[in-house]
Amino acid sequence: MSAITIELKRLDHAEGLPEPAYATDGAAGMDVVAAEDVDLEPGARHAVATGFAMAIPAGYEVQVRPRSGLALKHGVTCLNTPGTIDSDYRGEVKVILANLGSESFAVRRGERIAQLVPAPVQRAVFAAVETLSETARGEGGFGSTGR
Numbered sequence: 811m812s813a814i815t816i817e818l819k820r821l822d823h824a825e826g827l828p829e830p831a832y833a834t835d836g837a838a839g840m841d842v843v844a845a846e847d848v849d850l851e852p853g854a855r856h857a858v859a860t861g862f863a864m865a866i867p868a869g870y871e872v873q874v875r876p877r878s879g880l881a882l883k884h885g886v887t888c889l890n891t892p893g894t895i896d897s898d899y900r901g902e903v904k905v906i907l908a909n910l911g912s913e914s915f916a917v918r919r920g921e922r923i924a925q926l927v928p929a930p931v932q933r934a935v936f937a938a939v940e941t942l943s944e945t946a947r948g949e950g951g952f953g954s955t956g957r
């Protein structure tokens with residue numbers, strides 16, 4: 811399988827932590843671990859440190875996605891999913907975790923909290939028009955085709 815190269819900088823507080831890595835041969839996302847302990851009360855959110863910064867090649871982004879196990883078992887998810895890491899961002903990658911569950915959740919340093927998925931970026935330009943092409947859907951949306 812082809813792979814792009816992303817420069818990865820380990821920050822001081824990543825001491826002893828594993829780099830983001832694929833858990834299985836066929837995994838789409840690289841699991842990333844927390845670099846800090848955070849107690850997330852129900853309804854709370856926190857930008858959890860990962861201890862890593864990166865330089866993504868131009869033309870790509872990295873998406874920060876939740877882990878389904880945390881979501882299903884604990885109601886813990888990425889609030890802004892999928893999070894977007896821009897190719898020109900050089901700060902620490904953070905995972906905005908939210909606790910939508912009914913119990914407090916303890917994030918512990920070294921625990922896998924999200925997954926990183928690199929993706930190509932398609933840019934666009936707008937062409938201003940007065941009239942848009944007609945379609946069967948027209949302006950229908952938001953459930954217009956039924957439940």
Ligand SMILES: O=c1ccn([C@H]2C[C@H](O)[C@@H](COP(=O)(O)OP(=O)(O)OP(=O)(O)O)O2)c(=O)[nH]1
Pocket residue numbers: 874890893894895896897899902903904905906
């Ligand atoms: O889950 C995330 C989302 C974003 N970021 C960092 C990298 C990204 O390049 C930058 C900006 O993200 P975004 O564009 O989503 O946020 P914004 O609110 O538009 O901030 P900005 O004005 O800095 O673009 O914040 C993260 O570390 N984790």
Ligand SMILES: [Mg+2]
Pocket residue numbers: none
């Ligand atoms: Mg932005």
